[in-house]
Amino acid sequence: MPVDVFDHMEEAWKLDRNPFPPDAIRRQNADQPYSPDVFSEEENTFRRKFIRAGVRGGPAIGFLWSQGQRADTGFGKTTLMQEMVKEINTDLGETTLEKAGAKKPPHPAIAAAFSNLNNLNAAGLYPVLFNAVIDLATPVEAGTESLFDIARKRIVTKIGSDDASEIAAHVRQSWATIGGTSGPLRSELVNAFASGGGTTLRTELAAVSATARLRNGLQYLDFALAALAAAGIDHLFLMIDQLEDLATTRSVTAPKRSREIGRIRDLLESAPYATRLHMIFTFHSRAAQVLDRFWEENRLPPFEVSPSNTAAVVVLGGLKENEQVQELLRVYLQDARTEPVDDDLLPFELGAIEVLRDVSDGRPGILLSRAYELLNAAAEQALPTISGTFARQYFEGHTVADDGDDGRSAAHVGDDDIDDLLLGRR
Template sequence: MQHLTGILNKDFGKGAYLTSGLDEDDAAEVPICGLLTSFDTAQIRSLGAALFTAVEYATDFRAADGDRTLSQLLRRELVNRTGSDDPRMLLKVVADEYRSLRGRTLGPPDDKLIVALCDEDPKVAVDYLDKVKPASRTRNGAVYLATFLLFAAAAGMKHVLLCCDQLEDLASTTTARAKRYLETERFRDVIVETLPMADMLSVVVTMHPRAALTIGTAWELADLPPFEPSEANRHRTVILPGLRNVSEATKLLTRYLDAAVKPGSSRSAGDLYPFTTAAVSALFGRSNRKPRDVLRKAHSVMDAAAGENLDVIDVAEVSRYLDALGGAFDDDVPPGFAAASGTLDWSRG
């Protein structure tokens, strides 16, 4: 999802449209940008908090156009469309977007957020959002997102894709049943039935099958688009199966290795270096078939091999490093560890 939002924000969807088969004119007709958020079991356990985090992603995350955030890119577009970089003029254009809405809204936008987004200094918006208290994030998160959408619309965006990860955390057994039902209904009340979300926003969510079982009834009662894996839902659902064989694990790993190569490296695209073919087979055999599990273990092995200055990682190194984990797997695998003199340095885990 992070990769997808980065691609969209790089040129406001033009490249993605061209890849899908549209011509140049059609690709430029409906500019789109992407936001990223996620539920968790610690702090983001409501839709409001998740929507607030999406706005923070736009102001904090520097991945598009070099060193610029999405909010900076949108301000640049707003200045170009307005023909002025006067914050007062920019503020008026965004306010006009709200006045043009014809339908039910959540109420007036957050004027202070608009002022912060229109400011030339990107730190103003970051500082403003950082000072918002947790209770307000949960209670007013949708208002913050609606305000940001008005800013995006004023900058020329016709569509915004919100990628929402870890919906299974909303369906966690630690979340009360009544709260799960309430938050699921808010997907409909906020995103489907109020402006500007209803006109601009599309949401992609990820969830495990167990989450689908937990919130399935609430989702259906809220009259939200069904997500069961059926022929009728092929246009709106994507099922991600586990890795089936070593060949798929190899393709997955080479993509990440290609992306990590430094400029000027002699490594060719698609090369498994520093892993040998046998090492990848060993990684696959010691995984639970989840792509995340394979990638985390590969990263752990590479980090440990770097600590020993190894040039090549073979099956022996994979077995030795994974044996040191003591049977941990998937989410239990630490993000990285290093070895020195045959012992593990857990302080880096």
Template sequence: MPAVDVFEHMEEAWKLERNPFPAEAIRAQHAEQPYSPAVFSEEENAFRRKLIRGAVSGGQAIGFLWSQGARADTGFGKTTLMQEITHEINSDLGATTLEKAGAKKAQPPIAAAFSNLNNLNAAGLYPVLFNAVIDLATAPDSGSVSVFDKARARIVEKLGQDDADAIAERVREAWITIGGTGGPLRSELVDAFAAGGSKLRSALAAVTTTARLRNGLQYLDFALAALAAAGIDHLFLMIDQLEDLATNRSVTSPKRSREIGRIRDLLESASYATRLHMIFTFHNRAAQVLDRFWEENRLPPFEISASNTSAVVVLRGLKETDQAEELLRVYLEDARLEPFEDDLLPFESGAVEVLREISDGRPGILLSRARELLNAAAEQALPKISGTFTRKYFDGQAMPADADDRAEAADFGDDIDDLLLGSR
């Protein structure tokens, strides 16, 4: 039998221009990827209500986004949720997020930045802060502007003129007003921000690795001052991959203690205490290693407990087939060549349930397994992917590529219950 062109089969049989699923369970920052809030609607709403509105209304300084599964801690969608909420906040400076969180009246504008702790062997918290400032200076897509650009526009509106000197002076005045204790702001940042355009991004791109390591706090100072000058008094730092601080073997105990101590320092400074809100990802392995360092620095508790529910949101994976179907649907829709009545084609519901089971309900793992399965089914030119084929494939017993077997694999899979019950 001649070899099947998998891409041609995807196009003709399934109306897909490509395999839409990611090869790795990794979410890239600023990369446009399909997303459906319906997959984890309860957890997403809890994130807004507890970690965002709770910080604005109740002054909560630190929150935690946990993942917790039966056999694993990663791949549950923490990075995706953080990035999506960051984008949502910055799209209208928090108006939509706070409204969805249940706020009944107009709330103060807020901003958010995403960063991560994935290179602590060569860096530390200060480069994380620097990367957060880079995020504030970066437009999320070609059709929008950065948070700093929005802040500058608000300052111009308040001043009634677009004058660089006046803008710079307003930023410096704001730093004094909010109690800045770290010395004067870096003049090159203030001047670049005041000048507008791409000058601030260029100034940040020119900062050396050494300066990022040593002076990250100064860049955060500038960010808080620029936002305060624009009337934006709350900055949320979404800090991902805290597990690297715990699981990276090159990070010594003294370094862990120092970096966590720096988190404590931020909470004790007047200029950060009420304006800066940090949300960390967490899981059991990280908790076991970091517990004593957290306690030594008297940081707010991170454990999942009845007494700490206001500061914790937990992702436990895809519990229902409907959730897995919705996750697959948005990725399939993104690659569909034309509208199709069966928006899960080529997956039958039995296949989706098997995918959910073998991935332990972890979205990232499910998507990478779906990619693998889709390729395997295309190689055999299957019209649909049944639960039977999926189960056998992941057991290492994929169906043969005979035409009769292909038809059986498509027709038999999700109708097996009907056959057994005698309803067909």
């Protein structure tokens, strides 16, 4: 009689579902498990180099690299950025700066937004800025406030009034103070924010056409900086993901690459961006090879991983220890438990954990998708646990007949076999 995999997961492993993502994709604003203990050292380095240094006049641009032996994606850059945005906006950077070793409070109030370049072939940097403003208007989780809602409340407390016209006047006055030679703010944004905060502003932003996003993205960033300044928030950390799309998308011509990178340069040179906006980009070797000459042409700060550039670079190198893999698996398994279990890693045995680290090349995104496959395969055979033997044979494509972990190290999986698997040759 065929085994119902979901019944087996629930009865044998106390899981209400397969908790792992079937693909190595981190979705924005998705409620996914996360443990700061997986890459605790890299997280603290991120806070110290990019956030604490940013408010103290450090590098205007930071680069979050991924480097592996055989690949340079799937190392958790997107996840780290999104979690840092969430952490910063929860208490306007108080926790982040404390963890980064900043002196005792009061700390400066800071904000963060996440955006990406994955549509650059059809748009440009300005839509990326527009999407960052949408992110600021969107609550991180259901039942929470957006960053713009928090900013509006701070303005109300500061001016002692909830009157929309007074809030709008305060935002415009703040822009007059910080805006330099920039033009006036867009009235529809100021009025939407003043009357209803993030909720009303999101409605206004949703009605903006793709053409307006392409042409006027900088004006939306201007509004965001003005609203934040009016609330006493003088630093915005903009996390920009998938910079590699600027380098690897074939439809992006060389002149377009040069123009978009030149726009990044423009943001570093003029007020109010030069002192209030801090950009952090994801980066890897393929992007570096293509973008190097454009970066040099526009005299942007160096992005390479080198002893002379350590202040501007954080590197994610993957899961190097089994303890990291265990913690990553644990938080996903815990999220799906129907009741407590004696072993937090049930159904995985240590041998299976070693195999997962090997076949994923230590990349957390790939490892989670491999764990999804392996859990389903074990459930189909109604196994009580997932041993190293079963995991090795599954990923080698052999007929699996599991009779318990024989204690052999996953290192016995040949490098050639693993390469074949990762490259889809098996």
